Amino acid sequence: MGSRVLVVGAGTGVGNNVLRSLRAGDADLTLIGGHHDRFALKKSSADRHYLIHESTHPHFLESLRRVIEREQVDVLIPTSDRDVRRCSDLREEIPCRLFLPSPRVIALCQDKYELTRHLRARGVGAPITYPLEDLASVGPIFDRFAPAELVWCRVRSGNGSTGAIPVKTAAQAQAWIGYWAEMRGVPSTSFTLCEYLPGRDFGGQSLWLDGRPILVKIFERLAYFIGGGSTPSGVSSVAALAKTVDEPRVAEVAQAAVRAADERATGLFGVDLKENAAGEPYVTEINAGRPLAGTNLLDLTGKHNMLVTYVRVALGEPVGMVDERDVAEDFYAVRDLDTLPGIHHADDFFERVHDARVPEDDR
Known part of the structure; x- marks a missing residue:
């Protein structure tokens, strides 16, 4: 019998992306979804669905415990900053495995000013x-x-x-x-x-245990999902188009940032970086304890599915890797409203496509 995983935030974009990655990486997993909004929960792709209290509700823990005990949940995965912080605060009372950074690190990473000040004081590039x-x-x-x-x-x-x-x-x-x-x-x-940082925009997701990096993957954001102009900055951490890249310098800065945040780092860390005018990658934020919204690009490409590896490490299973930079170049994530995120290799964009922009004789 496979492990049983509860995803809090099922039915949202990131929640369903997490479920998709886990199902693709290990068909033996039983996936349980929880959400406080029954409308969002209706879109959950989990095997079973539970309406629970919002994490800010005083009875959140009780509703969570009912699900965990009924379903014999092995691992819980929160998918939002708010849920990460609440589950972290309740970690001693939640009756299943949590694989989260320390409460201090979570609080630090959820305050962008304090994080930036902390990183710069330790020699890590930040604006x-x-x-x-x-x-x-x-x-x-x-x-x-x-x-x-x-x-x-x-x-x-x-x-x-x-x-x-x-x-x-x-x-x-x-x-x-x-x-x-x-x-x-x-x-x-x-x-x-x-x-202001005008350069290329990168993201890195890494998995850590007791201060040791286990798995690291890097991608670049090329275009942004900005909701028809509702994001006046013109950029967002939610990429409409992103690609996997081999950028050792970016990986090094991302790992240095996690180490600076916690020398005993444990759990999942998503680091956002942007280049300054000189092309140096600066850390703009760290998402501690939860998967990035675009995690499918990192889980469905390369040698290792990061979220399945996360579950295995959370359960204390050996995974046979230390500080592995898993690079599968030229895979793209294409995302838009009301569509399943597509993960494609660069070559796929030329298959079954007829170019009608120019006459055939001129090609």
């Missing part, structure tokens, strides 16, 4: 970042950057480029932050102003 004390502090902070230089304004927590926008002037930043305060209830102290 110069300043926190806001109030709206009036925008002007003095702006003066610290070079004139006419773009500045990145963003909320210091959350994902998907929440509240992020490039600005050229202090007035633009103040207007943006003021709008979020008035219309969205996000205080100015939740924002930071930081160095």
Whole structure:
């Protein structure tokens, strides 16, 4: 009988991507899905589905325990930052395996300003970042950057480029932050102003145990899913088009960032990096304890399925690898609204495609 895995967040894009990766990598797994929203849960691709309380609900643990005990769950996988933090807080009371970083590391990684400050103090490349004390502090902070230089304004927590926008002037930043305060209830102290990074955009997902990297994979974001213009920054951690790449320098910085966050790192770490004007990869955030939304690109290509490896390590099974950089170049993830993410090799884009852009005689 195979292991039994509970995915919290089943039915969402990332939840179903996790289920897809696990099912593709190990058909013997029994996959159980949980979500607090029955409408989202209806889209779950798990074998069994459970309506549970939201992780912020006072009875979340009780509903989780009912599922775990009824289904004899071996491993629980949270798929959002909020669920990671809540499950981490309850780790001593949840009656199944959790494979999470320490509570300190989770809290550090969920505050982008504190993380950036922590990394820079330890020699890991990260953008110069300043926190806001109030709206009036925008002007003095702006003066610290070079004139006419773009500045990145963003909320210091959350994902998907929440509240992020490039600005050229202090007035633009103040207007943006003021709008979020008035219309969205996000205080100015939740924002930071930081160095703008114009270069290539990378992501790295790695699996760790007691400070040792087990498996590392790197990809590059080429285009973004921005919801028809609803992301004014023009970028997002949610890629519409991404590809696997062999970039040792990016992998090295990503691993250095995880080590700097925790010398005894354990669990799954997703590191976002962007190049500065000199082409140096800088760490912009670390998603600690959960799979990246585009995890299929990393699980369905290469020698090793990272999420299946995650489950095996969580259960204490030997996996026979240490610090393995699994590179399968030129695989692409293509994503859009209401479609299953496609994972294709570069050669696939020419199969069964007839080019009608030019006459056949001119080809």
